[in-house]
Amino acid sequence: MLVIHTRLPSPALWDEEVHLTFEARSKSRLRTVTASGEDVGLFLERGQSPLFDGEGLQAEDGRIVRVCARPEALLHVTCTDAYELTRAAYHLGNRHVALQVGNGWLRILDDHVLKAMLEQLGATCEAISAPFQPEHGAYGGGHHHSHHGEADFNYGPRLHHFGVRL
Incomplete structure (x- = not known):
């Protein structure tokens, strides 16, 4: 199995491709296959923006995998x-x-x-x-409502932390 933990900017050259829907590109943990049929395990950092069409991934064995947005x-x-x-x-x-x-x-x-x-x-x-590549959102961390007091909750830019002086 090709194990992937690292995102890369759009690569000029790549060894494999994965063709993923937007829902699949939004997951930090995913089991899929390359275009050539090799099993892939994605173990990406949680809380990141979805993978975009053309983005690169680096496998543990050093191979570069290009992300392709599936129609x-x-x-x-x-x-x-x-x-x-x-x-x-x-x-x-x-x-x-x-x-x-x-x-x-x-x-x-x-x-x-x-x-x-x-x-x-x-x-x-x-x-x-x-291919579907929707807007990621102004706060960059996904969709949130009021979660005051939750230790793991954090909006992106501090300027939107009302009452906090910079």
């Missing part, structure tokens, strides 16, 4: 103007939906309920198959 069933969302697109993004964000943002479009994992909501808002939704 997924997505909805490609467009609107007639920036106001309507912003409104669609607001409603998706209000539902904590993973969202990829492009120039004049949004992409989400295909979901018939969200498609109906978006169409009711006036958006156009096209079913496509493409």
Whole structure:
């Protein structure tokens, strides 16, 4: 088994590839296979951002593995103007939906309920198959609500620690 603990910047050369969905790229512990069929065990540091398409991984035996975003069933969302697109993004964000943002479009994992909501808002939704790389979030550590007093809880930037003087 190819054992991986280390993330690397995008490599110019690599020995193997792993093709992963966004959900799989979001896990710090994962068992998968390379494109050539070799078993892989990912044991990455917890709390990191998801792996991105083209990122490198270094195996314990020194080999470099390139991460490839596997195409997924997505909805490609467009609107007639920036106001309507912003409104669609607001409603998706209000539902904590993973969202990829492009120039004049949004992409989400295909979901018939969200498609109906978006169409009711006036958006156009096209079913496509493409790699999914949603925004990671402003705080970088995933989704949080109030966890005051939890020892392991920590927002990213200190400027958002209200009441704390720098």
